Amino acid sequence: MVTFDLKTAVRYIILFLIGVGVLYLAFRGQDLGKIWQEIKTANYFWVTISALAVLIAHVLRALRWQMLYKSIHYKVSFLNAYHAVMIGYLANLALPRFGELGRCSVIHKAEKVPMFASIGTVITERLFDVLMLFLTSLAMIVFQYDIVSDFLYNTIYLNLVKKLNSLNYWWLVGCGILILALIALAIYFLRKKVSKKFLRIFVSLRQGFGSYGKLRQKGLFLTYTLGIWIFYSLSMYFAFSSIQATSGLHFNAAFTAIVFSGFAMAAPVQGGIGVFHWMVAQSLVLYGISFKDGLAYSTIIHSSQVLLIFILGSLSLFLVLAKKTGHH
Template sequence: MTFDLKTALKYIILLVIGIGVLYLAFKGQDLGRIWVEIKSANFFWVILSSIIVWLAHVLRALRWQMLYKSIQYKVSFWNAYHAVMIGYLANLALPRFGEIGRCSVIHKAEKVPMFASIGTVITERLFDVLVLLLTGLAILIFQYNIVADFLYNTIYLSLANKLQSLNYFWLIGIFFLFLLLIVGTVYFLRKKFSKKFLRIFVSLRQGFGSYGKLKNKPLFLLYTFGIWSFYFLSMYTAFFAIESTSALGLNAAFTAIVFSGFAMVAPVQGGIGVFHWMVGQSLVLYGLAFKDGLAYATIIHSSQVLLILILGSLSLFLVLTKKRVK
């Protein structure tokens, strides 16, 4: 009961933080004008943007299916797809819970060991992080004059001021305490559950090795490129939904997708607040008013959340009503 209460409090705190960031993003803005701009949006482009994002989810399911096949687990495309959509749905309620949730769906539907699935998820997420870092590096190289001031004034100076006010002895102490806790936990698990711990380790190692065993690595990389290309196209096509962003070009979409990618890393349900602020700030770099950037971010975030609510709920219904594999 205590654990459940602590977990619930943690997620409530994260949600409150997200709402707080959302409040700070919209604080001082003309909410009436933002709402007028949202209402006047051309929803053809919003729907097209949502369809493109859905195609990225389809490619993610196909890519994940390849990793299972490489470690000799035959997972159907539809089970992989439903698991991906249910995972996104779970992330709207509990941040980072979606990865565990979709592994659980595959475990129940296809009887794949849970930790083998987790290993494959971590593997594909590492490739996503790599793409995000490479695109961020590309922005620094090719659009340095645009993002340099933002990184220095908004990010670097803010962090430097906060770090100067911290006591480094406390930071060092917390770090070593955290390290000791990890070592102690691993030792305890190995001592008390040695056989079970070994099975978990073997399953995880199997999932981690899934990419190395792929027979068609170029196709896996092509899927990865396709996923991020669709994210980029979704961001770009949504520019045409409102007049203020319709003149923005490919460079702005490229920067916005990187900023939004880092925003979604934040442990907040659905990236609420953080996504709005980051995307709004990314468009300010290209001469857009922050209120217009917020209107755009609200439109694209809301459309993607609605897509997940509808398709994720449909996938959950289909999985729950489907007969399980014996």
């Protein structure tokens, strides 16, 4: 059971307010009436097709996760893996990053898999997602350098250099040493006070981390990983047809939008609110779409994905709780 103190609650509220702040900055100065008109008159057939592509990506994620469990000799059913994934996404809408623990908790209760073994598999899975984000970013830079180079240089690189130049490096080094000292103290304390428990946690985590290495069908695992990203990109591409302004865009624009949205969703903000809208709209500006139209598009696709998670995540939560109650 996870408990929240006042400090934790305040932190999540601050993160949410940052997201709302970015959303406000993105929409500030825009013609909200025209944006709302575009959203109202959107072709929701293509929005539905886009949402279905996202659902297929979620299903592939559950299948991929199930493979990791199988490799370390835990029999986890596809349905439980799928329900856990959807409940995890639902939890992320309320508390960023909480969903990863949430889905591990579902598997722990449904399949009796040790919590830390699950956490190890989730971290392994996320490492492959980070690798895919890195590779797709690299592909975007290599194949669309003429389109994205100015944005990357002027908006990202120059701002990063400006921030780094304003940093006090001695303060940074001091923080690094302090963090390492605290980690060393924590490990020493855990080993001394709860050595057996610490050992069990370490063994479970190591088991989860080793799940990919023990896979017999690594090719299938990598195919699922690639499939997840292809269907995410297709969801972006299908949604282009939902409004007139973006209907002429090709798949390369969807590819760039998914890379930008990948970095947006990495931000510790509930459901990527605000950051997702700004980043996706910014990516479409590179292809001649106005920022206003980009915001209308990003609002449609973000809202459809949140609605999908809310409906299917709530259904999964209901089914898991009903099954648990039925066993008592």
